[in-house]
Amino acid sequence: MSDQEISLAAGRHYLAIPGPSVMPDRVLNAMHVAAPNIYTGPLLDMMDGLVADLKAVARTKHHVAIYVSNGHGGWEASLVNTVAPGEKVLVLVNGMFGQGWANHAMGLGLDVEIMDFGKRAAWDFDKISARLSVDQGQIKAILCAHVDTSTSYKNDLQRLREVMDGVGHDALLLADCIASMGCDRFEMDAWGVDVAISSSQKGLMTPPGLGLVWFNDKAAERQKSLKQVSPYWNWVPRANPEGFYQYFNGTAPTHHLLGLREALTMLVHEEGMENAWARHETLARAVWAACGVWGQGGPVEMQVPDAVDRGHAVTGVSIGAPSGTTLRDWLSENMGVTLGIGLGIVPPNDPEWHGHFRIGHMGHVNAHMVLGTLGAIDTGLKALGIPHGDGALTAASRICAGQA
Ligand SMILES: Cc1ncc(COP(=O)(O)O)c(C=O)c1O
Incomplete structure (x- = not known):
C-alpha cells in the first residue's frame, strides 16, 4: 500500500470557466x-x-x-x-x-x-x-x-x-x-x-x-x-x-x-434556442441559489447583487483574499474541477485579486455538471475552513427540480 494521500480528482477534469467552454464529444x-x-x-x-x-x-x-x-x-x-x-x-x-x-x-x-x-x-x-x-x-x-x-x-x-x-x-x-x-x-x-x-x-x-x-x-x-x-x-x-x-x-x-x-x-x-436559453437560466439560478446560501454564513458574495442583472452563462463571486485563489487551486487539485479566475475587479498585482473567482456555466453544460461543481465548491469551503452557510446543494437541487 502506498502512503500517498488519495486524491478525488481522478476522472474527467471539468473546466468550469467562462470560456473556452466544454466541447461536446x-x-x-x-x-x-x-x-x-x-x-x-x-x-x-x-x-x-x-x-x-x-x-x-x-x-x-x-x-x-x-x-x-x-x-x-x-x-x-x-x-x-x-x-x-x-x-x-x-x-x-x-x-x-x-x-x-x-x-x-x-x-x-x-x-x-x-x-x-x-x-x-x-x-x-x-x-x-x-x-x-x-x-x-x-x-x-x-x-x-x-x-x-x-x-x-x-x-x-x-x-x-x-x-x-x-x-x-x-x-x-x-x-x-x-x-x-x-x-x-x-x-x-x-x-x-x-x-x-x-x-x-x-x-x-x-x-x-x-x-x-x-x-x-x-x-x-x-x-x-x-x-x-x-x-x-x-x-x-x-x-x-x-x-x-x-x-x-x-x-x-x-x-x-x-x-x-x-x-x-x-x-x-x-x-432549440428557447430550450437552450431556458436550460442556461435554470442552471444559473441553481448557481445563484447555492451562492446565496453560502453567503448567509460567510464571505461568499455574488458580484451582481440583483438577479435580474445577472448573465446566465457566468457568475462572478467574491470571497475575500486569499480564499478565492486558495479555493480554486484546491478544487483543481482535489476535486477535478477548475473555476475561472476573477477578472477585472481589481488589478492582478493587487493582493485583493485573490479574493475573486467566476463559475462558468455556458454551452455544453447540464445539471449534473453544475451540481457537481457546486458540490465540489461546498466541499472546498469545508476542507479549507472557509465559513459558509449550510444547505447550498439543497437550494440548488430545488431549482433543478423545479421546486423553487
Ligand atoms: C464579453 C467578452 N468580450 C470579449 C472577449 C474577448 O474575446 P477573445 O478572448 O476571444 O478575444 C471576451 C472573452 O472572454 C468576453 O467574454
Whole structure:
C-alpha cells in the first residue's frame, strides 16, 4: 500500500470557466477527419445551412460574416466596418470587457467617450438618455457588452434601443455578445441591435478560433459611406461570397467549420434556442441559489447583487483574499474541477485579486455538471475552513427540480 494521500480528482477534469467552454464529444469527433476538399463537395455544400443557423442563433434575417479570429477580431471587424478613424463612439462600461473594447477602439484611432457605471452597477438609463439627447449627431456608434464576462452583468439592450429611439438618436448599436450568444436570450432584429459580435468558444461549444459578426442593412449602408475598409476585415465579400474562398478571405478554417456545424445542429435543430436559453437560466439560478446560501454564513458574495442583472452563462463571486485563489487551486487539485479566475475587479498585482473567482456555466453544460461543481465548491469551503452557510446543494437541487 502506498502512503500517498488519495486524491478525488481522478476522472474527467471539468473546466468550469467562462470560456473556452466544454466541447461536446460530437463536436470533437466531427473535427477528427482528414483534410477535407476545399474546392468542391460537402464542406462547400454545408455553408448555406451553416450561415442560416448562425442567423437563427442571433435571431436575425440579415447578414453574418465569419472570421478566422477570436472575439478581439470580432471587435475589430465590427468597428472597421462601421466607423472611420476620428469619429466618435460612446462605450457603456460595467466590466473589463466593455473597457477592453473601448481601448481597442482608441487603438483604431476612434474618438472614444466612455460612460463607466462601475463594477457593481447596471447601466443608468437616465444618464444615457441625458447624454444622447444633447448629442449633435457626433456619436456614430454605441458599443456595449450584452454580458460582461468579468463582472457577469447582463445589460438590457432592448431598453437601450428604446432610449436611443426615445431621444431620436441615430447611432448604430453594436453589442458584444461573446459571452451571451447561445446562452442568454438575444433577439437581434426585434431588439434593434445593428451589429452583434461573438466567437466560437463559449455558448457555441466549438474551439476558440472563429469570430462572428452579424450586421443589419443599416450597418451595411453605413459601411458603404466609409472611404476605406481594411480588406481583411471587410464584411461584404464574407457575407455575400461569390466563391467559397471569399467567406474567409483566404484559406478556410476547415475543421472549425466542421465542429461548428455539429454544434449548431445540437443547439439550433436538436435542443432549440428557447430550450437552450431556458436550460442556461435554470442552471444559473441553481448557481445563484447555492451562492446565496453560502453567503448567509460567510464571505461568499455574488458580484451582481440583483438577479435580474445577472448573465446566465457566468457568475462572478467574491470571497475575500486569499480564499478565492486558495479555493480554486484546491478544487483543481482535489476535486477535478477548475473555476475561472476573477477578472477585472481589481488589478492582478493587487493582493485583493485573490479574493475573486467566476463559475462558468455556458454551452455544453447540464445539471449534473453544475451540481457537481457546486458540490465540489461546498466541499472546498469545508476542507479549507472557509465559513459558509449550510444547505447550498439543497437550494440548488430545488431549482433543478423545479421546486423553487
Ligand atoms: C464579453 C467578452 N468580450 C470579449 C472577449 C474577448 O474575446 P477573445 O478572448 O476571444 O478575444 C471576451 C472573452 O472572454 C468576453 O467574454
